[in-house]
Amino acid sequence: MTEMQKLYLLVPLAPLFGAVIAGLFGWAIGRTLSHLVTIAGVAVSCWASWLVFQDVQAGHTFNGTVYTWITTGDIRLEVGFLIDSLTAMMMMVVTFVSLMVHIYTIGYMREDAGYQRFFSYISLFTFSMLMLVMSNNFLQLFFGWEAVGLVSYLLIGFWFTRPTATYANLKAFLVNRVGDFGFLLGIGMVLAYFGTLDYASVFAQLPSMANTHVTLIPGMDWSLISVICILLFIGAMGKSAQFPLHVWLPDSMEGPTPISALIHAATMVTAGIFMVARMSPMFEMSDAALSFVIVIGAITALFMGFLGIIQNDIKRVVAYSTLSQLGYMTVALGASAYSVAVFHLMTHAFFKALLFLAAGSVIMGMHHNQDIRLMGGLRKYMPITWITSLIGSLALIGTPFFSGFYSKDSIIEAAHAAMEHGLPGAGFAYFAVVAGVFVTAFYSFRMYFLVFHGKERFDTHAHDSHASAAHDTHSHDDHAHDDHAHDDHAHHGGVPHESPLVVTIPLILLAIPSLLIGYFAIEPMLFGDYFKGAIFVNNELHPAMEELHHEFHGAMAMAVHSLTSLPLWLAISGVALSWFFYMKRPDIPAAIKQRFIIIYNVLDNKYGFDTFNAWFFAGGARALGNFFWRFVDVKIIDGFFVNGTAHLIGWFSTITRKWQSGYIYHYAFAMIIGVFALVTWFVRVA
């Protein structure tokens, strides 16, 4: 094993080591050692990822096996690593954000009884996510895929005494399983037709499979590649919360805020985006799949953004914005701009982790109040959180020179190019991502203004009763006090306060890339050859990237050019409108809500998906189960056949038993009849 290979192993194993120590022995080694060992593990992993990243930039890639998982017939399933530019970038993002979240957690979870358990989980998550992105085959991808789902489940339900938390984590797991159902079938189709699950071997065989068709429904011939791509993408829809499997992500906010940042914003939910980018050689061969992808992405980008407008819970606003941004990434994938999708994945990871952690800082400062209607004017009390939040929000809405600007503007351009080249659904997608800019700006700055500016609407004396305050839409924080009480805050008399350094330093460290990384990374990542060999685009069929390249004249020129473009003005008007509505004339949104109460109700019910799913899927499955059990099993099989047989035998023996009367003359009589019958028979035969 070379030095580099040892380093590859070190990247996932260091966090795993920390997770095992904190998880199994956390009770013995205590809090400080537990967080030290996990943070050290992730720091080592981050440092090793950095070395790997530099090595990859020097042109060294790796594709090899670690060990053979199983062999059967002529199939060999392995655990192995594929280290290329895409992997290296993901490794950096995952380990860096994870490290920030680990440090932040020291402050955020300070008084929680499950401190060691929490550190163990987030380190285990880091391990799982790294195994996912470093995989060189579909099987290990699925391993990581499900493992991050498991940790997400455990962390959403971290405060397991809250009914809402355990409802949310079960829902998240099951909805993800629906996606995995498609994903597993996609993997099965790959194995059935390619005979291997190794990426490189599968991609090598792709040209020979281009014209293979499968008939899944008699009379309908479908391209094999399209079927596989759509099945795999169904998995991505679950993990990356795309419509209509998005329903679990808002509820996942039941989990502690650090994991909302790490898992449900920066890393895990982008696994689906990463997967499609990884499969780019396959998706490039199927316009049907790309159309499907772009339409799903567009629906998610626009319609989830609308929901963000009416949320009053600070975390839920950010959650819906995450859904919407994931939709943007998916649109980029559908437009064959995989590198743009991954670029947005990276910038989003920084600024969205920042926004979540800042929201967590606000929640701490507000003594676990999450309702933005009860905040206001916090910039005075929490200057660092304020500035970093502003940076994150500006990046999110695509302000020129901020990281989000470069990635989001590229997505809009890519959707435009796909539309011009006639990809079905791309026209709608272009509309959705452009309209989405306004929506994003509006809800982001609605939250920003309500939290940091304007009147102080919080009550500095009676914080402990906040949970009973106007919470008409969500009841989920009713229990927050009991389980996660920061008792010492009571001494502060309820005045908001800035968070400790372990919280604010990660905010600052995340604000730097949120601000700068787009400017520096756009050229090498999108138009240089950074992703050469890792992402494949068929430029003849899908020239979006080529056109983007043609239009691109440097990061500076791109920002300057945007001053005259539609998206920027949409963003500015979104910010302006939110300022006008919520700072200047708060009576207007209230009036609009009254006037359009029907629309408000539709949004408030999240388009009715939760109600429908609970009624149709959950209720339907239980009704069917009850029918099979109480009617078929109990009534028919047991009642009729099993007990029926017993009764039949019983009935029969009741009859025959009467013959055994015990009276000699009964038996004698029967004997005489018998003899008579026999004699008659013999006589007839003779």
Added chain:
Amino acid sequence: MLAGYPLLSLAVWVPIIAGALVLATGSDRNANLARWMALIGALVSFAVTVPLYTGFDTMTANMQFEELLPWIPTYNINYHLGVDGISMPFILLTSFTTILVVIAGWQVIQTKVSQYMAAFLMMSGAIIGVFAALDAMLFYVFFEAMLIPLFLVIGIWGGPRRVYAAVKFFLYTLLGSLLMLVAFLYLYFQSGGSFEILDYQRLPIGMSAQILIFLAFFLSFAVKVPMWPVHTWLPDAHVEAPTGGSVVLAAITLKVGAYGFLRFNLPIAPDASHYLTGFMVTLSLIAVVYIGLVALVQADMKKLIAYSSISHMGFVTLGLFMFNSIGTEGALVQMISHGFISAAMFLSVGVMYDRVHSRQIADYGGVANKMPIFAAFLMLFSMANAGLPGTSGFIGEFMVIMSAIKVNFWFAFLASTTLIFGAAYTLWMYKRVIFGAVANHHVAEMKDVSAREFSFLAVLAVLVLSMGLYPKPYTEVMHTSVNNLLAHVAISKLP
């Protein structure tokens, strides 16, 4: 080194003799002696089976560790034992599970201790006999003999409706095995007076006779697996059985049914097996989907796990009738893994039952507050039951789905619904039992696992995880035998 010892005879008779010795300790005054003797007996019984794995030759499909002695020479009935890569793992599973059962019953069983322990030891010997027998009559004897201790365990140490459950269980299984005896007699005459199972496998048989033979075996093994619609005895038996009985029932006796398909149906009647594939696949998929839904609405934890067992065994029969190596090996792996997981699940329910004396989900809630270590174990086992990758529960399901998709996309489609249903019924139960605030004063009084309970849960946890992460050692021993079987089944036996 070990070649000289009759390892298989030791594997069969050591537990039976140990059982007899335990029985000899008599009344409950000597209960502790009976317990320790049973534990030693179980450990020794396990120890004598280990060389079967370590000394196993993975390169040959022939029977290994063979022993052949005349038994009833008049009818050419022999005491013929031997194992291949298909049967050997189950012998180890059986002797291993017996140790768990003895430890699990240590404090819980306070009446007729010696009889209880002896029943399990003797049952272990009989079941090992089933897996090792190469003579049809010997197989039949062991096959019936193993029912008696289990029948007694349910009938004596069981719950309130134990008699109904025991009789239902006994009649169901007896009904099937009588037809198997008829099939043996037919084969005996066709083969010119042999009870050798391997002779039957070489015997050319016409199609209609093959179908009848297949159905005769089918009835006896389908009841054991159990396959839909002859499954209704299992939930009743599990609910009434003591924890140890449930463990053996789920972990081992169900495997006897699937093993029977592999040893008898497929090689003796290959043409009928192919002919009836649609029938078998339909029943298997009904087991996966229908039973998965039934499991969802159970209010009794043991019933829920019993139904989930049926659903998981549906994967076994599905894999067996795909006629490819990934399917067959997937079925075998699923059988072993289900042995670990179902044992773990039933033991876990037993741990809670011993404290609260209820199996109803509604009587629990918030157990994690009082039993965090136990909650962590049950989380692992629940995830394994839901087929999470990295646990043993994933491998078999994955392999069978992969094999089914080669044959027909929709088979795999229906089988894959277990990803959703399996997670739904297992985790919903977990949520209601383990999560939440402490539900009532019974839960409030629960104490976390004792050292004894920790020991068997930890051993199973290690097995479930290690098998999930590195299943190769389990499948390596099977390859040659499975490939040989598949090659054999692919050739028509029509005369």
